[in-house]
Amino acid sequence: MFRYSWHAPVLGVLAVVLGALVLSAEPALAHKLNVYAGAAGGTITGYAYFPGGGRAKGVKVEVLGPDGKVLGQTETGQDGAFAFEAGFKCDHTFVVDSGDGHRATYTVEADALPDGLPLLDSGAGGQLAGPQGVPAHLAAPSLLPPPVGEGRGEGGSATEPDAAARHTSSSPCEAGFAEQGEGGQALGRQIRGLREQIEGYQEQVRFRDVLGGIGYIFGVAGIAFYFLGRRQQRRQ
Amino acid sequence: MHISEGILPPVLLAAGAAASAGGIALGLRAMDHERVPRVALLTSALFVASLIHVKVGPSSAHLVLNGLAGLILGWAIFPAFLVALLLQAVLFGFGGLTTLGVNTFDLALPGVVCYYLFGCAIRGSLPAVAGRQAHSSQLSAVSSQRLLTTHYSLLTAHCSLTAALYALGFAAGAAAILVSSLITAGVLLAAGKEWKTLGELLVLAHVPIMVIEGLLTGSVVVFLARVRPEVLGAGAMKEAAHV
Numbered sequence A: 001m002f003r004y005s006w007h008a009p010v011l012g013v014l015a016v017v018l019g020a021l022v023l024s025a026e027p028a029l030a031h032k033l034n035v036y037a038g039a040a041g042g043t044i045t046g047y048a049y050f051p052g053g054g055r056a057k058g059v060k061v062e063v064l065g066p067d068g069k070v071l072g073q074t075e076t077g078q079d080g081a082f083a084f085e086a087g088f089k090c091d092h093t094f095v096v097d098s099g100d101g102h103r104a105t106y107t108v109e110a111d112a113l114p115d116g117l118p119l120l121d122s123g124a125g126g127q128l129a130g131p132q133g134v135p136a137h138l139a140a141p142s143l144l145p146p147p148v149g150e151g152r153g154e155g156g157s158a159t160e161p162d163a164a165a166r167h168t169s170s171s172p173c174e175a176g177f178a179e180q181g182e183g184g185q186a187l188g189r190q191i192r193g194l195r196e197q198i199e200g201y202q203e204q205v206r207f208r209d210v211l212g213g214i215g216y217i218f219g220v221a222g223i224a225f226y227f228l229g230r231r232q233q234r235r236q
Numbered sequence B: 001m002h003i004s005e006g007i008l009p010p011v012l013l014a015a016g017a018a019a020s021a022g023g024i025a026l027g028l029r030a031m032d033h034e035r036v037p038r039v040a041l042l043t044s045a046l047f048v049a050s051l052i053h054v055k056v057g058p059s060s061a062h063l064v065l066n067g068l069a070g071l072i073l074g075w076a077i078f079p080a081f082l083v084a085l086l087l088q089a090v091l092f093g094f095g096g097l098t099t100l101g102v103n104t105f106d107l108a109l110p111g112v113v114c115y116y117l118f119g120c121a122i123r124g125s126l127p128a129v130a131g132r133q134a135h136s137s138q139l140s141a142v143s144s145q146r147l148l149t150t151h152y153s154l155l156t157a158h159c160s161l162t163a164a165l166y167a168l169g170f171a172a173g174a175a176a177i178l179v180s181s182l183i184t185a186g187v188l189l190a191a192g193k194e195w196k197t198l199g200e201l202l203v204l205a206h207v208p209i210m211v212i213e214g215l216l217t218g219s220v221v222v223f224l225a226r227v228r229p230e231v232l233g234a235g236a237m238k239e240a241a242h243v
Helices: A002-024 A170-178 A181-203 A207-235 B010-029 B035-049 B066-092 B100-117 B119-139 B144-150 B152-190 B195-227 B229-242
Strands: A034-040 A043-049 A060-064 A070-075 A081-085 A092-097 A103-108 B053-056 B059-062
Touching: A034 A092, A034 A103, A034 A181, A043 A092, A043 A103, A060 A081, A070 A081, A081 A092, A207 B035, A207 B066, B010 B066, B010 B100, B010 B152, B035 B066, B053 B195, B059 B195, B066 B100, B066 B119, B066 B152, B066 B195, B066 B229, B100 B119, B100 B152, B119 B152, B119 B195, B119 B229, B152 B195, B195 B229
Parallel strands: none
Antiparallel strands: A034 A043, A043 A081, A060 A070, A060 A092, A092 A103, B053 B059
16 A cells, blocks of 8 residues: 555654664763762872763863862873872862863862872862862752762861861772782772773663653643633633 | 853843743743643654754764644644753753753744745745645546646646745755854854854754755645644634634
């Protein structure tokens, strides 16, 4: 029949397009940028990446102190990695901006840096920007994957450049190990690998998130029906 | 095309939110009982589409489906994108909550543009499709030999109508992505970004997406015109009745 022979090619094209999409579906996400950093001794190394795979090459990295002051600047290499020599023992916030509307931040706490570094002279302590130490828009919670086991975050952990009153965190362990010779350095590397893996898992889009989102959408549709029904009732 | 938090100045964020609020109000007014499930279905599609990535060359971008959603939803694409982007921000961390207004505007407005620019022509040709459909099912009762010889002209007319519908759908799907990337680039330009990076990473990177969404939208439009023309046209009639 003409009618059905006509449907077949359209469905075929659709199937081919969708099939090609699924096959070419790359895990590299262009709509989200992330940055990870960790300290080994006085050097902070890290990388900018797209969650799920792929590194951000040649992207500008700005390093901010706890009060939002620019400490320095660097750029990611071909593998998306960057290194920054810490001059002070203070929180370092790494801001990565790819220039096309994507941006990510990550804070390496002062604890992770060796004790030998000078404290950052931040002038009057009361001048610091806020409880976060960095301007609020830099510390957008949805952009910062909550670093596992670290005291970073809501509780004003970044206000004091002085590390004395800090919670235990995994970063100092890394730094500590780094100072303890060969075996310690190997352990530090392993811990770093684990932390990277945890961050990776946290950034993955999971099937249950997708299903949950669709569930929310239909829930919202239900609410819309409720209001439409009320509007109709009132009219009658 | 999800602009992250902390990039745009508050003025642009507020402007985007205000523009989106206007679109959302218009979209909600156009909604009725019959449209709600359709809006919900397309919202789900928009929400999931951003997970489908296409990697061509060094660039990688994701589907948006705003052309298709615009053709089917009209102004209701605004509330659809608001919900889809809110959930993407909360569940996936794409975009952000403060940039929700700007992102909704960037993606939904081109859909509305397509609704008026290409949707009118598509809706106009729906009766012709329905007429041909009735005619060709009559003809299929006749021997195929006669159909090919005496009604060859009818067949070619039918094919050209299909081709026209496909072309309109393709144009809508591709144009929506192009306009979206240009609006996003414009917003970022206003925020002080460099045009060179924007052109490369935003506009050029979306060329493969334009082609794919064009093919997809064209296929869906042709399919809907044959099988469920009211999905493409019913909204327009409703609105006409309201006005």
